Structures are given as C-alpha cells and as structure tokens.
Amino acid sequence: MLYLGIDVGSVSTDLVLLDNDLQVVEKLYLRTRGNPIRAVQEGLRTLKERYRDEDVAACGTTGSGRQIASVLVGADAVKNEITAHAVAALELDRDVRTIIEIGGQDSKIILLRNGVVSDFAMNTVCAAGTGSFLDRQAERMGIPIEEFGDYALKAGMPVRIAGRCAVFAESDMIHKQQMGYNPADIIMGLCEALVRNYLNNVGKGKDIRPKVFFQGGVAANKGMKLAFERALGFEVIVPEHHKMMGAIGAAILAKDAVSRTGSTRFRGFALAEHRFESRGFECEGCANRCEVARIHENGREIGCFGDRCGKWSSRIASYPAKAGNM
C-alpha cells in the first residue's frame, strides 16, 4: 500500500509516495510555474507509468494550492503547510523542537514541545530571504542555484549585506560586486544577512532550541545552513527529504484520515490525461466583486473558489468542506 502526498507551493509542486513504514519510495520535484493543475497532472503522469490506482491507499494535499489540488485528485486530507511540516518532522524524529522552513515565497518557524506544535510564525508582509529571492540572485550572478551553497562555503571573509529588504539587499550586493569583492564572500554575506533577517523577523521572540530541523527548498543551500549554525551556535539538521517534508506530512495525514474513514477518495492516475481548464471571472453579485475561479474537468465544472459568500463554492456538494477537512 502506498500513500500519496502532494504539496503545491508557489514555486514547486512536490509529490511523494510513502510505503507502509512511511518510507519515501518515490519523490517528484516539479516547478509549479504558475499552473498548479498542470504541475499536478505532470506528476501523476510520471507516477502512472510505475504504479496502479489500487496501489494508492490514501492521498493528501498541502501547500498554498492545496484546495485546487484536492478537488483535482480527490484528497482524503487537505491540510495547511504548518501542520504538514510538523507531522513529517515528528515522524522522522520525536525529539525535534524547532523547525525552520523556508520555501519559495514564505518562511516559517514552528516550535514543537512534547511532540505537538506549541507555537509558530510566518513572515507577515515581507518575503525577503525566501527561495524566489535567492533564485533571482543566483540567476543575476550567473551561478546555477544548485551550486549557490557551495560557493558560499568557499568564502573566506563574508561581506556584510543589508538584508532588511530584498530590493536593498540586491543593490547592496551589486555595490559590493562593483567594489571587487569575490562572489563567494558576497554569497556567504547574503546568506548571513538573510539568516539575520529571518531570526529578527519570523524568529523574533521565539525560543529556538535544539534539535532544529531546516526544511524547505532553501535548506539545500549549504551556505544558509552554515549561517544558521553560526547564528544559533548549535547544529542545524537538514533532513534527507527536506524539500519534500510538506508532501510527506500530507501523505501521513492522509493515511491517518483513511484509517478513520475506511476508504480513499483518490480519483486515479488517469486524471493526468483529463482536460482541466480554469476560468476566472469577477462575480457581480455585490460590491465585493470577488474573483472566482472555476475548474472544469473535460468540460464539466468540478470546483469553484474565491467567493466570499459561498454563492459559487457551495453549489457542488462534493467539494472538500473547508471547515471539516481542515
């Protein structure tokens, strides 16, 4: 029996299959590219070649696109990222006390005490220091993002970069480049600035205790890991599947959900070949003018999102209930 977890994030869409012992047997890391439906379909198509529908005993979704993905695949559990990340980390190690998670467009800190989330925070209004910013800087410097971390490790003396704001950080980096500092020192300086920004912002007032897990796409950056270790003064653990922790958590939550309900709602890999269309329109029912998105599958409407009053989203009874499935 396999458990499918899907994490639809702003930058990447991750799919994992877990076996009965909750070990990862398959993982896919795809770029969302602004089209969550296509990304999920692409993932399912790859999986379809190796697995049958009957293999999947449960399916869960998480990430900012969790609602749309759940309608698409028929999810047993639809959970927010915080819970999913915490569940996955705790499955790996019961003693983890802090999770630092930096994704494409958000960063969060999760504090765990006695195996349960006791506090968390997410970046409020600023996305400086998240994955997409690092992506952009790597691109600007002409260094593949995968090697960005290795560069940082070569730094002799990291330069000080103003990390408060992404725009200022970038101009400061350009300034330092033009003064002739070497790229390694600048990249490590950037990592340290982002860590400082994270700890002063998201981590403000939070009691960060070991063991610390560093998850999310940015954890692949060795420079960031080193900068966190220097700032915190103890080891920061990057789990093997750090990019996939959200999806792993969703799969575990789905397994739990199915053990209660008895059967999965997973709709099968054939979905990969279905024709999905998302059409948006502005509802003119009231002054709020909600932007409503309608998802059509082979021409039939299967879901509606974005309306405040429920006029559209409540029309189809089989929609994933927002409250009950939280």
Next chain:
Amino acid sequence: MKITIPHMGNVYLAAKALFDGLGVDYVIPPMNSKAALEIGSLHSPEEICLPFKIMVGNYIQAIEQGADTVIITGSCGPCRFGEYCEMQMKLLRRLGYQVDFIVIDAPKCIGLKELMARIARVAAASPRSRAQKWRALAQAVRIMNLLDAIEAKAHEKAGYEKVRGTCKRLLHACRQETFRCKTPREMLRCLHEYSRRLDQVPCDNSAKPIRIAIIGEIYTVIEPFSNLYIEDKLMDYGISTKRMMTPSWWMGNTIMSPLKINSPGIRMASRDYLPYYIGGHARECVGEAVLSWKEGFDGAIQIFPMGCMPEIVSKAILPAIARDKDFPVLSLVVDEMTGEAGYVTRIEAFIDMLERRRSHAVSRH
C-alpha cells in the same frame, strides 16, 4: 446639510437610528467593499494605514450620493488616527469636494465649549424638540449596546450551536433587517427579537469548542471588511470567539478616561507588560491578551493594519506573554495588499495547533 459617517462595524446602524431620530438628512455610504478601498487607495498617501484609505473611499462614495457633511470622531492621539481628520479634510478639498467636517473630539483636546459648539451644529440641523433630541441620542446608544451584545452572543455561541451556521445566519439577517427599519423604536424592537432568537438557538452545552480572543487595533478588529471577515470565518469553523473592543466599549472608555477610571481590568492585566498608555490601543491589546489567558481561552489573534505604530509595540510584547503563560498568540497584519490565501493558511494552522495542543493535554484545560 446632508450628513455622512465612515463605516466601522455596526456603527452605521446606530448612526442611522440617531439621524432618523433627529430627523436630519443623511447618507450611509455603501457597505465597505473593494470598490471603496480602491477609491481610497487611489487618493490616499501610500504609507498611511488601512482604515484611512477605506474611510476616504466611504466619504467619496457618500459624496457621490449627495453628502456634504462628514461626522467623525477624533483623538488628537499619539497615533496616526489623530491626524486623520485634518489630512482627510485637506485631501478631499484638494480633490475638489466641498464637504464640511464635524470632528467629535474629547473635551481635553478641544475644550468642552468647542465640543458643545460642534455638537450644536448637528443638533441645529434637527427640527425636533430638545427632549426628542436627547431621546434620539439615548436610543442610538441603546441600539449600539444591543448590537454589540448580539454580536458577542453570536460569536460565542457559534462554538456550541447544534446546526453549524445558525448563529452566523441570524447575525447577518439581524444586520440586514435592522437596516431596513424606519425608526429607532422599530429598530429596538427588531434587535430585541433577534436577541431572543439567538438565545433560543439550540446548543450543545457539553461541547468544548476552541475559544479564541480577537485583540489588536480597534478599527481592524471591529470592521469585518478590513480583517477579511475573520469572525465569520471562525464561526464557520465552529470556534467561539470574543472581542472586547466594540463601539460601546469605546464609548464607555472615552467617557471614563478623563477620570482615569476606564477599563480597570485592562489596566491591572497589562501592568506587568505595558504599564503605560502609549497611544492607540496598545495597552488594551496587551491587557486583553492577559485577560483572555486568565479567562481560559485557547489562544488570541492580534490584528492590526500595516504600519500601525502602537500595535507594533504590542506585537513585540505579545511573545513574552505567550512564553510566560504558555498562551499562543497569532499576529495578523492587514493592508490593501493582504492575500487571502496566506491569511487563511495562518488562521487554519493556528486553529489546528490549538486543537492538537488540547488533544495532547498540554493546554491548561
């Protein structure tokens, strides 16, 4: 003279009652919406706080319907709200609108004589007798108090109701029906009726719902549009909520504050963390966090507009309370850019966390 007021929660209903009772001409601006916010953002300074922008939207929409006089409360306070009336007057004048502002401010700021003179301007527009005017005012105050009580009851009972959504539906119907009433007396009758119907909502008294206190900046906690209808969302989730900040609390607090006997509970509760009034309602926010912990709430959600100076101070203090009392507090910042997806994720994750804390019995329940 055609009077209008900016929106803030249910205040428009009490204002309507007052103006109906006084027999003066008035315009209630269209309910807050993206349209109002867009108009407001277009004309307001980029970095001013969210309430300012929504209010400007309200004025312009009301002016389009013929309003020529705006009544607002002032504060002369050490937060940007104190600048609102002056800046808004200038802003509207520059846009070419001919409107008068009547700013109702505390006597200690403008003097009792000036306050009376300003109130007299409104009163002069009324054809009614002096006694009738006093009665209209008394009725409006009663309506405000009743509305706040009904809202509080619905928010609390949402966690206990047997049929999910009953309280929310009643609350919405109550607002709509009250607005349709022609006279203050009719309004009072309507409100009493809804209060009674809320009492009769079938409840499961053995339920142990998650209970959350809503704290933070006064406008953004009271005005549902500005906080993306957080109380409605929490009602949908079957959460019992409480909010101390209401227009009626504000009235009482403002009347009592010159004597320094306002909100003794908040003063006591905030003593260890913020023993001063630093402007806005920062001290209230801190005090309410402590009070809601004492009352056995599972957590608190702090809401404030981007750039709100007093609430930034309380946001920095809240983690200390959270740590000392093992009481989770979630801070949400709202402005015209707030994305609903991220907002909902945070709320869902917070509720999820409160539920799991409880089932692991680390909560104090």
